Amino acid sequence: GQQLNQSPQSMFIQEGEDVSMNCTSSSIFNTWLWYKQDPGEGPVLLIALYKAGELTSNGRLTAQFGITRKDSFLNISASIPSDVGIYFCAGHATSGTYKYIFGTGTRLKVLA
Amino acid sequence: EAQVTQNPRYLITVTGKKLTVTCSQNMNHEYMSWYRQDPGLGLRQIYYSMNVEVTDKGDVPEGYKVSRKEKRNFPLILESPSPNQTSLYFCASRPNGVSSGNTIYFGEGSWLTVV
Numbered sequence: 256g257q258q259l260n261q262s263p264q265s266m267f268i269q270e271g272e273d274v275s276m277n278c279t280s281s282s283i284f285n286t287w288l289w290y291k292q293d294p295g296e297g298p299v300l301l302i303a304l305y306k307a308g309e310l311t312s313n314g315r316l317t318a319q320f321g322i323t324r325k326d327s328f329l330n331i332s333a334s335i336p337s338d339v340g341i342y343f344c345a346g347h348a349t350s351g352t353y354k355y356i357f358g359t360g361t362r363l364k365v366l367a
Numbered sequence: 368e369a370q371v372t373q374n375p376r377y378l379i380t381v382t383g384k385k386l387t388v389t390c391s392q393n394m395n396h397e398y399m400s401w402y403r404q405d406p407g408l409g410l411r412q413i414y415y416s417m418n419v420e421v422t423d424k425g426d427v428p429e430g431y432k433v434s435r436k437e438k439r440n441f442p443l444i445l446e447s448p449s450p451n452q453t454s455l456y457f458c459a460s461r462p463n464g465v466s467s468g469n470t471i472y473f474g475e476g477s478w479l480t481v482v
Contacts, residue, residue, distance in 0.1 A: 298457070343410075345471065354412065354425075355471060359409035
């Protein structure tokens with residue numbers, strides 16, 4: 256099955272730094288979702304995006320639906336140790352299938 | 368509280384011994400699905416169901432079965448588990464359709480080891 260290209264695969268950052276990650280697809284999407292997964296737990300929804308160009312925030316997290324509808328970005332500002340985990344995107348195509356496609360994840364580690 | 372509940376959370380079993388992982392959601396969602404998550408491969412869909420008695424194969428269905436006799440339940444069945452089915456499994460649900468608001472809700476995961 257098709258996978259989204261998510262980058263970077265992993266990041267090591269200092270506490271207080273900002274973080275950026277992105278997902279790109281060869282297909283046009285009408286929905287982008289960003290999830291965080293803690294070790295041994297299920298993914299938890301962070302932000303959902305439904306319109307091209309949409310910019311949505313959730314606390315220190317901000318995500319954008321790219322205007323080409325083939326990409327999305329997640330930014331975390333002023334990172335803290337509890338931001339550690341795996342972040343991944345999911346996209347829903349505009350037609351033909353009800354299936355979401357998932358990115359392979361960005362593993363984030365925050366150094367205190 | 369809206370949730371997807373799967374059991375067991377952790378299981379070690381032997382090759383060939385049939386097992387079932389249960390999944391239940393309390394949000395009245397039509398769509399349910401099973402994924403497995405393996406290092407470097409992300410989430411891969413095993414089977415999905417768009418409503419009661421309607422199931423279909425995902426990307427990696429070999430070695431698995433599912434059933435959808437009730438809207439809230441979607442069990443995953445491994446008739447004859449093999450070591451390559453050792454993985455972390457997630458059940459998920461969402462409403463049908465393509466309108467905005469159809470976000471996916473995941474269970475907490477089931478760690479399965481087949482020896």
